[in-house]
């Protein structure tokens with residue numbers, strides 16, 4: 001899969017993209033990430049990418065010409081429809097389901113805003129999608145672009161090894177994942193749950209399912225409405241809910 005990122009600050013993305021799973025995914029050509037410096041698409045002597053807002057007020061607005069020129073030139077040789085995603089706190093809020101949807105594309109272009117954001121005509125006539133990574137405002141679209149590239153890449157075949165597979169990760173089946181422990185079995189006075197040291201794989205699997213359901217019930221109960229649960233999981237959940245009710249009396 002190929003990602004093209006239009007940004008004023010490609011250098012802030014480079015180290016993260018070269019590190020760990022994303023670095024390996026590029027080495028093995030599972031993904032390609034192309035960072036495009038917006039200033040390379042300006043035509044004036046000062047390489048201007050922003051200007052004052054019409055109507056006054058503080059801050060600067062990113063000009064339409066260089067962003068249109070960048071995206072049109074980058075996608076000139078592309079085949080089929082390539083999603084052009086504007087990162088904005090006003091977009092649809094990113095989650096694992098959107099990551100899965102985007103993982104079905106062969107190529108994605110990402111536009112990172114800065115300052116007060118981009119000229120509205122970019123949203124209206126260039127972007128095909130708008131994505132927010134949450135209800136808060138960052139200084140630029142580079143972190144959101146990296147969040148998207150990272151989470152989408154993890155879902156692509158061959159990017160993760162078997163031991164890192166995503167199917168048990170939080171939000172994959174609508175639940176939060178169970179807790180993890182490693183050596184030592186006692187740290188300070190805190191012990192690892194006995195079941196995890198038992199070597200009994202069936203008991204461990206049962207404990208993990210119960211912990212995953214308990215965590216989701218206590219921390220994110222709204223996720224349970226959409227979760228795809230087996231009959232057994234539903235039974236465990238009902239018991240957990242009853243126990244919670246008793247405890248709260």
Ligand SMILES: C[S@@+](CC[C@H](N)C(=O)[O-])C[C@H]1O[C@@H](n2cnc3c(N)ncnc32)[C@H](O)[C@@H]1O
Pocket residue numbers: 086087088089090111112113114115116117118131132133134135136137138139140141142144
């Ligand atoms: C300071 S923000 C602009 C916010 C804009 N004035 C508003 O209120 O909607 C600058 C840029 O950061 C990026 N950005 C900030 N927060 C974001 C978020 N939660 N999700 C995605 N992108 C975000 C966008 O690219 C945005 O154009």
